[in-house]
Amino acid sequence: MDTHWKTDLERWLAPFLDALGHKTRSRMCPAYVAGLIGPGDRKSVQPMAARDADVSYDRLHHFIASSVWNTAPLQKVLLAEADRMVGGDDAWLIIDDTALPKKGERSVGVAPQYASALGKNANCQTLVSLTLASGEVPVMVGLRLFLPESWTSDPARLDRAGVPDEHRVHKTKPQIALAEIDRVRAVGVRFGCVLADAGYGLSAPFRQGLSERGLTWAVGIPFKQKVYPEDVAMIFPVAGHGRPRQRHIPDVRSITAQAMLESARWRTVSWRRGTKGRLSARFAAVRVRVADGPPQRIRDLGAQHLPGEEVWVLGEHRSTGERKYYLSNLPADTPLKQLAGAIKARWVCEQAHQQLKEELGLDHFEGRSWQGLHRHALMTMIAYAFLQSRRLKEAEGGKKNPRSTPATEPARRPSGHPHRTRAAAAKPLPALPQIPQS
Known part of the structure; x- marks a missing residue:
């Protein structure tokens, strides 16, 4: 990445900072996102602050853990940016989850549970993820924590982690996914087909919920x-004996x-x-x-x-x-x-999960609260969207006749579903870290 990326980041973050609407927070947000993108193996608050001479640990920690601000306006801007980059009738909305291994039992949502990334049960937090993708270009647009029943049945534990009242009732991962899909659709994000693995596909209410929403x-x-x-x-x-069948x-x-x-x-x-x-x-x-x-x-x-x-x-x-x-x-x-x-x-969402962890420190957050974890996750998604915007720009500018995306677009929607204008097909990204493709 060239030396001008911080200048590009400040320009790209302008809509997010407008949504924050606060002078101090508008300084901390770019510092946090830049800390996630910049050099260094560890992307938790303390090492990020130590690498930035202009930001103290206390201020960066306060911004992400306890400062009073709402994530919803920033989430809305993120969705708009993702839709601009890869949204359209040829886009996929991919539902999955990703595990964040954790020690101890006080970090919000942590419990022994199946971790798909590890292929076994482990002590971890699980985030239900939504990825908007076109061809080989994924943009992460949602990360919502799943709370096991060992958490939702323990009010004292929920209180310590600051879990909001509306998230204290136990919900399955498919139920969380449907709620997240509704949130994405409510702001007009365009996609042609919803994809999910068997962890979600085995749920009849999930499949039926998608069909009831008119989704492919x-x-x-x-x-x-x-x-x-x-x-x-x-x-x-035919009744052999007794009353006729009803x-x-x-x-x-x-x-x-x-x-x-x-x-x-x-x-x-x-x-x-x-x-x-x-x-x-x-x-x-x-x-x-x-x-x-x-x-x-x-x-x-x-x-x-x-x-x-x-x-x-x-x-x-x-x-x-x-x-x-x-x-x-x-x-x-x-x-x-x-x-x-x-x-x-579906494979591109697995690539996005890996990059969010290995490049941007999604699993490096060391706080224990609901608010802190979701703010950190939002900052990693914003950082990832910025990197994807630069990679798309590089791909588009580096070739006179850029290769079109693979011919694996969603088929037309079922009749009666609102038609949306097809977006231009996203171009393949420059070389990215690869994972095995299934």
């Missing part, structure tokens, strides 16, 4: 997710997603170019009715979920032998290559 989605699911054939019919069962039942049994795809046609599909050549795997897709309707007793099977929304069920066979399964409400005429491109577009 593609999510991972467990192999045992039950589905019905597309042409399943509801019939009255409720319809499906004319066929539901089966697992894995079983539904066993006899499907599998094809090798390449969805984009990676660092070692074209990325490809074998895919199959079948239209089905997902078994997430109301539960009802069906003959001798006990309570079973009735057919719900008509969707795609997709399977992926990787060269490693690993198999993955997905559901999507993309239109019935969506080509297999486009379906594969949608489900594989």
Whole structure:
């Protein structure tokens, strides 16, 4: 990064400082963001202050931990900047979570829980994340702490961490994600399709909540997710004895997603170019009715979920032998290559998580409060958006005919969804730290 980046940062931060609307805070915000971006391995308050002769530890700590200011106006500016950079009908909104390993038990939300980044249970904090992305360009737009029930059931613990009243009721990660999606949509951020892994896709209320909002989605699911054939019919069962049956039942049994795809046609599909050549795997897709309707007793099977929304069920066979399964409400005429491109577009959020931690110190915050953690997370997102804006500018200015983004754009929205103007496709970024791409 050239020596003029601080001048560019001050100019770029102007809308954020206007939103802060306070002289002292307007000095601390650029200092904090610059501390996250600048040199140094540790990005907690004390080492950042030690590297900046113009800012004391007390003032920087006060700004992030206890000063009276509202994050909402800055979040709104961040969303506007993200939309300007990568928003549009060809953009993805990617739902995921990221773990911040922590020792002890007093940092807000810390508990033994599954950490996806580590692939195991660990003592950590978990943040539900939202990433707006176009092609290979991600911009993080939301990081909200998940509170385990060991926290929400302990008022004294919540008091010590300063958790606001509206966040003290236990919410699942899918519930938090839906609330964050509503926040993003409320300010007009444009995207074409919501993506999520199986941690969210296995939740029927999450999938149904997306559809109720008129959103297009593609999510991972467990192999045992039950589905019905597309042409399943509801019939009255014939009563062998007793009173006539009063409720319809499906004319066929539901089966697992894995079983539904066993006899499907599998094809090798390449969805984009990676660092070692074209990325490809074998895919199959079948239209089905997902078994997430109301539960009802069906003959001798006990309570079973009735057919719900008509969707795609997709399977992926990787060269490693690993198999993955997905559901999507993309239109019935969506080509297999486009379906594969949608489900594989999630990887950029993993890259964003890694860069937020390794480059900008997302997991370096040493405070224990709800307010401090979310302010620090917001500052890292602002810093990341600034870096992405510079990388986009460099990519656009460095090539006469910059390479267009991969052809993995979301298919058209379901009928009835408001149309939004398509944004110009974002250009590939200059070289960035890479992670394994799944």
